[in-house]
Amino acid sequence: MDVKEKIKITENEKTFLKSKEYTINLTYYIITMGCKLNENDSEKIAGMLEKMGYKEATSPEVANLVVFNTCCIRENAEEKLFGKLGELKNIKKANNMIICLGGCMSQEKHVIDKVKQSYPYVDIVFGTHNIHKLPEMILEKLMHNKKIIDVWDIDGEVIEGLPIKRKNNNSALVTIMYGCNNFCSYCIVPYTRGRERSRKPKDILNEIADLSKQGYKEIMLLGQNVNSYVGGEGYTFANLLRDIDKIEGIEIVRFMSPHPKDFTDDVIDAIAECDSVCKVIHLPLQSGSSNVLKLMNRKYTKEQYLNLVYKIRSKVKGVSFTTDIIVGFPGETESDFEDTLDVVERVGFEQIFMFIYSVRVGTVAERMPDHIPDNIKSERFNRLKALADDMTEKENFKYINTIQPVLVEGESKTNPSVLTGRTRNNKVVNFVGSKDLIGKEVNVKIISQHVWYLRGEVV
Ligand code: 5AD
Ligand code: SF4
Numbered sequence: 357m358d359v360k361e362k363i364k365i366t367e368n369e370k371t372f373l374k375s376k377e378y379t380i381n382l383t384y385y386i387i388t389m390g391c392k393l394n395e396n397d398s399e400k401i402a403g404m405l406e407k408m409g410y411k412e413a414t415s416p417e418v419a420n421l422v423v424f425n426t427c428c429i430r431e432n433a434e435e436k437l438f439g440k441l442g443e444l445k446n447i448k449k450a451n452n453m454i455i456c457l458g459g460c461m462s463q464e465k466h467v468i469d470k471v472k473q474s475y476p477y478v479d480i481v482f483g484t485h486n487i488h489k490l491p492e493m494i495l496e497k498l499m500h501n502k503k504i505i506d507v508w509d510i511d512g513e514v515i516e517g518l519p520i521k522r523k524n525n526n527s528a529l530v531t532i533m534y535g536c537n538n539f540c541s542y543c544i545v546p547y548t549r550g551r552e553r554s555r556k557p558k559d560i561l562n563e564i565a566d567l568s569k570q571g572y573k574e575i576m577l578l579g580q581n582v583n584s585y586v587g588g589e590g591y592t593f594a595n596l597l598r599d600i601d602k603i604e605g606i607e608i609v610r611f612m613s614p615h616p617k618d619f620t621d622d623v624i625d626a627i628a629e630c631d632s633v634c635k636v637i638h639l640p641l642q643s644g645s646s647n648v649l650k651l652m653n654r655k656y657t658k659e660q661y662l663n664l665v666y667k668i669r670s671k672v673k674g675v676s677f678t679t680d681i682i683v684g685f686p687g688e689t690e691s692d693f694e695d696t697l698d699v700v701e702r703v704g705f706e707q708i709f710m711f712i713y714s715v716r717v718g719t720v721a722e723r724m725p726d727h728i729p730d731n732i733k734s735e736r737f738n739r740l741k742a743l744a745d746d747m748t749e750k751e752n753f754k755y756i757n758t759i760q761p762v763l764v765e766g767e768s769k770t771n772p773s774v775l776t777g778r779t780r781n782n783k784v785v786n787f788v789g790s791k792d793l794i795g796k797e798v799n800v801k802i803i804s805q806h807v808w809y810l811r812g813e814v815v
Contacts, residue, residue, distance in 0.1 A: 369495050373409070384410040385419035387440065390427020392612065393578050394459055396529040397487055398425045401458070403519030404491050416440075417447055421494070426459035428467070428544055431714040437461060441475050448477055454497055456480040458487060462507055463548040466717060472505075481505040484549055485512025511535060511550035516559050526765050526795060527574040527608075528567045532560055532596065536580035538615065540642070541653045541720035542685060542713060545580055552580075557587040561599055568605035573797065574763060575600075577611040583618045594626040601630035607797065608763065608780060612638045613680075616664055617655040628672045635672055636706060636781045639665070640680040644699030645692035648685050651724065658695055665703050676751070676781060678707040683740055684733030685713045686724040693736050700743055706751050706781065708744040712737050745807060752783070752805035759815055760785065762800045764793045776809075784809040 384405045388398040401423055402412065413419035422444060427433050437457075444455060455478050461467045462481050471478050480493045485508040493504045514534065522528055533554040536546045564575055577596075579585065585593040593614075600609055609632045614623070616639055627633050639661075643649050646657040656664075668675055681696060700708065712733045715722050762785045764777040775789045777800075786809050787800050793814075800812035 369499065372495070372499055382410050383413035383419045384421040384423065385413045385416040386423045386425060387416060388425045389433050389436070389459065390425075390429060392529055392576065393531060393580070394425050394427055395523065396531050396578060397459070397484075398423075399520050399522050399529065400518045401425065401487060401490060402521040404488070406521055407519045408491050408494070416444065418451070419453065420451055421454045421456070423456045423458060423490075426457065426461035428461045428464055428548060428716070430711065431716075434461065434467070438470075438475070441478065445475075445477060454479045454494065456482065456490065456494070458482045458484070458490070460484060460544070460548040463509070464544075464717070468505065468507065479503055481507060483507035483509075485510070488515045488518055511553060514553050514555050516555070526572070526763060527576055527610075528572045529578055530560065530563055530567070530575050531555070531578045532582060533579035533585050537584070538581060538655075539653060539720070541651060541724070542682065542716065544716040544719060547718055549580065552584060552586075554579075554586045557591055557596060557599065560596065561603070564600055564606060565603050568603055571605075571795070573606065573795075574608040574610070575606060577609065579611075579613075581613070581615045581618065582611045583614040583620065583623050592620070592622065594620065594622040597623070597626040597630055597633055601632045607632055608634055610634045610636075610782070613640055614638070616640070616661055619664055619668075621667075624668055624671050627668075627675075634780055634782065635675045636678060637668065637675060638678045638680075641696075641699060641703075642680060642682050643685060643688070643692065644681075644696035645688070646695075648688050648692045648695075651687055651721075652682075652685060653720070658699060662699065662702060676706045677703055678709070678782075679703075679705050680709045680711065681740065682711045682713050683736045684728040686721055686728065687726040688713075688728055688736075693739075697740065697743055700740070700747065704747055704751060705744070706783070707748060708740070710737060710740055710744065748807060749805065752807075752810060755779075755783065755802040755810055756805060757802065759799050759801050760810075760812070761797050762787075762812070763797045764789070764795065766794055767791070779810075785812050786810075787812045787814060789814050 386398045386401055388394055416422045424437060426437055457478050463483050479497050482490055496502050496504055533552055535550045535552045537552045539546050583593045642652055642654055644658050760779040762777040762779055764775050768774040768776045768786055774786050776786050778784055785800055799815050801815045802810045802812045804811045
């Protein structure tokens with residue numbers, strides 16, 4: 357469905373948009389929490405707001421319109437949201453500020469109830485299925501001063517053609533599918549984002565061709581489960597990778613996240629064949645114990661995960677892996693945790709995103725027995741972190757004295773005389789170089805390694 361058919365602006369609203377009353381309230385700030393999919397949604401929200409005439413403010417405190425694009429994958433995000441809402445309460449009036457709440461948290465009933473009860477000064481609540489309706493809701497608020505709560509619990513259609521203001525000039529986010537059908541027992545996403553819906557191949561390919569024309573060299577394909585992408589008439593994620601690889605100018609294609617259970621041989625072959633597809637694969641493990649994986653409803657065992665890694669290694673030259681791991685899932689024993697450490701050692705991940713299990717209201721795991729005490733969760737987290745740091749250091753040593761193509765992203769935040777960029781394997785590399793290298797891919801010889809980055813010199 358194209359957005360033009362979806363957004364209706366009345367004559368009354370058109371007149372209002374041209375009025376002085378409207379044009380004095382024109383700055384926005386978006387607070388984005390959570391994953392890359394949310395970042396991409398925020399880019400679309402920014403695009404729509406700028407189309408309405410809004411300009412980006414430097415901080416929420418000085419903006420006339422603040423949008424919270426929330427995440428609820430783990431518990432602590434709620435405290436962060438309510439803390440920030442509390443801070444804005446006093447300045448809201450002075451700035452004539454409109455406060456909008458969207459994203460995954462607004463799909464949760466207990467959050468909406470709390471907002472209604474304790475934060476009545478939130479003006480607009482919208483959900484994950486109707487971000488394209490935000491401009492209409494803002495107009496409604498501005499013209500009729502109406503408070504709006506509009507959250508859909510049916511799956512939204514795939515909306516194409518929303519304006520977009522991208523945050524990153526080097527790497528563009530491209531969502532290829534929405535929602536998730538997997539219902540991992542710890543995860544709230546299937547409840548907040550609904551069932552899987554894929555974009556049409558031609559819409560994705562046109563967007564990427566357009567990005568290439570704009571000068572983007574790198575894209576990141578996004579979805580909760582990218583390799584269950586369904587393009588229609590048998591068109592798969594592997595087909596999509598091959599077609600993107602043919603688009604001139606796109607040099608690096610990353611994707612996240614695939615689910616190990618859906619990693620077909622065809623996808624592995626496509627990764628091996630396509631030069632542009634990055635040879636670092638994010639392959640969420642979650643746990644190395646077959647018992648815990650069963651409780652998590654992940655649908656693979658420790659052995660199946662390891663066999664998949666070995667198979668990918670045998671077919672894709674120079675491949676490496678990053679992963680997500682949850683420690684302290686209900687029922688996780690010391691021996692289950694040791695299985696996780698064992699997989700980490702066997703695979704030798706380049707990077708591990710580690711999470712302490714956090715209960716999510718309404719999930720199957722919430723009702724499971726044997727929740728793990730906090731002190732044991734933290735102790736296991738620290739042991740995993742120590743092992744992960746050790747492995748990252750070992751992995752980083754492999755790069756020393758090698759020459760790596762590095763896409764230069766900009767100046768280092770801590771030292772403007774140093775440039776920073778990423779290798780095709782997504783490793784951060786810092787090196788001294790002239791500013792006109794920004795946006796280009798240059799060859800850098802790696803001379804030393806540090807836990808978070810490599811240091812090199814241009815060759
Ligand atoms: N507790 C902790 N971590 C979680 N994740 C998802 N749900 C939870 C939860 N309830 C982690 C998973 C997922 C990543 C995005 O967040 O590792 O891959
Ligand atoms: Fe959550 Fe599992 Fe879906 Fe990922 S695959 S979004 S962890 S339910």
